[in-house]
Amino acid sequence: MSIYLDNAATSVRKPESVINAIKNTIENYGNPARGVYTESLNSSRLIYEARENIAKFVGCPEVSHVIFTSGATQALNMAIAGIFHKGDHVITTEFEHNSVLRPLNHLKALGIIELDYVKTDSQCNIDFRDFERLIKKNTKAIVCTHASNVTGDILDIGIIGEIAYTHNLCFILDASQTIGVIGIDMVKNHINALCFSGHKGLMGATGTGCLCINDIDVEPIFFGGTGIQSFEPVSLREYPEKLEVGTPNIIGISGLNAAVQYINSVGIERIFCHESMLRSYFIGEMQALGRYRIMQNEALNHTATVAVIPKDTDASGLASYLSDHGIAIRAGVHCAPLLVNALGQQNNGIARFSFGYMNTQEEIDILIDTLKQVSVN
Amino acid sequence: MSIYLDNAATSVRKPESVINAIKNTIENYGNPARGVYTESLNSSRLIYEARENIAKFVGCPEVSHVIFTSGATQALNMAIAGIFHKGDHVITTEFEHNSVLRPLNHLKALGIIELDYVKTDSQCNIDFRDFERLIKKNTKAIVCTHASNVTGDILDIGIIGEIAYTHNLCFILDASQTIGVIGIDMVKNHINALCFSGHKGLMGATGTGCLCINDIDVEPIFFGGTGIQSFEPVSLREYPEKLEVGTPNIIGISGLNAAVQYINSVGIERIFCHESMLRSYFIGEMQALGRYRIMQNEALNHTATVAVIPKDTDASGLASYLSDHGIAIRAGVHCAPLLVNALGQQNNGIARFSFGYMNTQEEIDILIDTLKQVSVN
Numbered sequence: 001m002s003i004y005l006d007n008a009a010t011s012v013r014k015p016e017s018v019i020n021a022i023k024n025t026i027e028n029y030g031n032p033a034r035g036v037y038t039e040s041l042n043s044s045r046l047i048y049e050a051r052e053n054i055a056k057f058v059g060c061p062e063v064s065h066v067i068f069t070s071g072a073t074q075a076l077n078m079a080i081a082g083i084f085h086k087g088d089h090v091i092t093t094e095f096e097h098n099s100v101l102r103p104l105n106h107l108k109a110l111g112i113i114e115l116d117y118v119k120t121d122s123q124c125n126i127d128f129r130d131f132e133r134l135i136k137k138n139t140k141a142i143v144c145t146h147a148s149n150v151t152g153d154i155l156d157i158g159i160i161g162e163i164a165y166t167h168n169l170c171f172i173l174d175a176s177q178t179i180g181v182i183g184i185d186m187v188k189n190h191i192n193a194l195c196f197s198g199h200k201g202l203m204g205a206t207g208t209g210c211l212c213i214n215d216i217d218v219e220p221i222f223f224g225g226t227g228i229q230s231f232e233p234v235s236l237r238e239y240p241e242k243l244e245v246g247t248p249n250i251i252g253i254s255g256l257n258a259a260v261q262y263i264n265s266v267g268i269e270r271i272f273c274h275e276s277m278l279r280s281y282f283i284g285e286m287q288a289l290g291r292y293r294i295m296q297n298e299a300l301n302h303t304a305t306v307a308v309i310p311k312d313t314d315a316s317g318l319a320s321y322l323s324d325h326g327i328a329i330r331a332g333v334h335c336a337p338l339l340v341n342a343l344g345q346q347n348n349g350i351a352r353f354s355f356g357y358m359n360t361q362e363e364i365d366i367l368i369d370t371l372k373q374v375s376v377n
Numbered sequence: 378m379s380i381y382l383d384n385a386a387t388s389v390r391k392p393e394s395v396i397n398a399i400k401n402t403i404e405n406y407g408n409p410a411r412g413v414y415t416e417s418l419n420s421s422r423l424i425y426e427a428r429e430n431i432a433k434f435v436g437c438p439e440v441s442h443v444i445f446t447s448g449a450t451q452a453l454n455m456a457i458a459g460i461f462h463k464g465d466h467v468i469t470t471e472f473e474h475n476s477v478l479r480p481l482n483h484l485k486a487l488g489i490i491e492l493d494y495v496k497t498d499s500q501c502n503i504d505f506r507d508f509e510r511l512i513k514k515n516t517k518a519i520v521c522t523h524a525s526n527v528t529g530d531i532l533d534i535g536i537i538g539e540i541a542y543t544h545n546l547c548f549i550l551d552a553s554q555t556i557g558v559i560g561i562d563m564v565k566n567h568i569n570a571l572c573f574s575g576h577k578g579l580m581g582a583t584g585t586g587c588l589c590i591n592d593i594d595v596e597p598i599f600f601g602g603t604g605i606q607s608f609e610p611v612s613l614r615e616y617p618e619k620l621e622v623g624t625p626n627i628i629g630i631s632g633l634n635a636a637v638q639y640i641n642s643v644g645i646e647r648i649f650c651h652e653s654m655l656r657s658y659f660i661g662e663m664q665a666l667g668r669y670r671i672m673q674n675e676a677l678n679h680t681a682t683v684a685v686i687p688k689d690t691d692a693s694g695l696a697s698y699l700s701d702h703g704i705a706i707r708a709g710v711h712c713a714p715l716l717v718n719a720l721g722q723q724n725n726g727i728a729r730f731s732f733g734y735m736n737t738q739e740e741i742d743i744l745i746d747t748l749k750q751v752s753v754n
Contacts, residue, residue: 207626
């Protein structure tokens with residue numbers, strides 16, 4: 001197995017309890033909410049427990065407002081397609097991933113929404129007052145990421161949520177890069193729709209994610225069976241059934257439930273501290289090497305994702321070299337075209353090192369030793 | 378564990394190879410198509426292999442036209458939302474599941490499509506010439522199930538496909554109840570969009586399914602990252618990326634890949650024969666008991682799903698009684714409101730017994746013995 005430093009893409013090493021939860025759910029669990037027998041009831045209970053644990057974990061006021069999705073992308077598409085109407089104005093940022101930009105661009109291309117961006121520059125500067133400056137009479141929502149998946153820059157959702165709340169805007173947050181690492185409280189931060197994947201910081205399985213809603217109504221983009229009220233012609237009014245149709249991903253949800261419990265048992269602050277320590281250590285060592293530029297906004301807090309521009313090679317060459325030496329990082333645009341443009345790296349791409357709770361300082365030592373050999377060769 | 382007879386809802390017992398595939402993929406597999414390191418390449422190869430095996434399995438002419446989804450519901454929603462335009466007329470049937478009816482009803486409610494139904498009656502009669510009779514100048518497609526999830530009645534897709542082809546209509550097939558049990562050839566049966574779940578007859582995990590397309594273009598309803606061409610503003614033109622965005626369900630796809638290989642190794646005809654034998658044996662024994670009415674169209678072929686109406690109790694009472702005796706069946710409307718109406722059972726529901734490849738004749742003997750005790754009590 002590689003020294004895996006691509007945790008911003010997905011977690012590879014999982015907690016033992018997550019693996020066991022998935023393994024134990026493969027058999028013995030039926031289709032929930034549709035039967036009175038043991039295997040079906042097992043699933044219903046498991047899914048309710050997962051919903052309850054996740055609601056507590058993110059401060060979602062209603063357990064039934066935790067909607068399981070196939071990932072952050074589905075959650076974001078559901079939130080974005082589910083709240084806007086023709087003529088709405090939306091504020092987003094240049095820090096966004098394509099899972100935010102493309103659903104918004106689609107609605108813009110259809111002539112449904114107007115779109116404005118809080119901009120950044122080659123130093124990742126952001127002026128949070130821009131969120132307020134961009135508000136117009138028809139502004140309906142702010143849709144933004146909690147942290148860049150390229151630079152790790154954390155946006156201050158305290159400020160953004162307050163602006164949204166003050167101006168009666170809907171606040172849709174993409175927490176894919178922070179969930180499981182930074183505590184989030186939907187009520188405190190005035191978040192109306194919280195979207196995240198289950199397989200990154202939460203260390204659950206791919207194919208899982210959530211849309212949690214608070215004090216808004218989201219219209220469905222999917223329609224299908226719910227096991228209840230089967231004579232309704234289109235969709236139900238109740239959550240989660242309004243937004244959750246078809247057979248759920250039971251093994252994935254089981255893993256997610258175990259993942260949230262694991263993070264609670266470790267303590268999210270401890271996870272953040274460990275990852276921050278790895279990040280600081282890595283940046284210090286890289287700066288000592290002298291041949292790498294770190295792209296970040298130093299005024300902001302950071303996740304353990306670090307954007308690196310090698311001064312004497314290109315990003316993809318660096319990723320290939322490291323891969324040949326058993327170290328997994330990612331090079332490219334990272335599905336964040338506006339940020340990569342702002343950083344002036346549209347032609348070269350960026351080498352991204354992203355650390356997770358399972359990484360160790362020793363792995364960074366091996367990484368640094370391996371990087372030192374680049375110059376020797 | 379129950380004697381599990383709710384295979385039309387989901388499979389509970391899985392082939393050993395499927396369980397192992399899922400277990401082996403939980404760790405060691407990264408995010409595909411986005412990295413050059415081992416764990417990412419492992420996933421890319423695995424997903425390509427799964428796509429290739431599924432394409433062969435259903436006769437999908439292009440490997441890239443196999444789209445992984447979170448289930449049949451997502452696949453059907455994507456196909457239905459992705460091909461219709463304002464003014465299109467659509468033909469469906471009263472045999473459909475809500476995963477077909479509700480997406481169609483949604484488009485009808487929006488004023489986008491007109492909808493007509495091939496009808497049935499209390500004997501599940503269907504006149505396949507109705508598909509042709511209902512065709513109008515603006516008919517765009519036939520959307521129907523391959524087999525009822527309530528009665529097991531198999532619709533003749535040879536006839537329906539031929540009608541669709543002759544009249545240049547798009548043929549969208551919901552094969553959720555037949556995939557893995559009855560061989561399907563998209564080209565031979567003129568199927569343009571084949572939608573199915575991975576966790577029923579295929580015996581893979583929940584959270585998986587496919588939309589396979591043939592000779593049509595489907596517009597996406599989801600937008601997000603693909604790991605390639607990140608500067609495109611909305612979506613890509615190439616499949617699968619046009620319809621498959623975000624991180625895929627890698628463990629689920631791994632299970633699905635193993636499931637298809639398992640079914641190939643057993644032989645799909647052998648699976649169908651085994652299930653048909655169970656069905657015939659069950660129906661014979663039930664008829665001998667004399668207190669149960671079987672709802673089916675005797676002129677059609679059948680999956681191993683049997684709709685039963687108890688003459689001296691109600692369906693849910695029967696399901697509860699069997700559940701108390703360790704036997705899992707399902708009672709209710711089964712998300713098929715039009716069929717349950719046609720059968721005149723909207724108030725009582727239907728008891729559904731659905732057998733899978735893992736069931737045995739001995740389990741049916743226990744079931745029948747248990748049912749015999751109902752009258753004793």
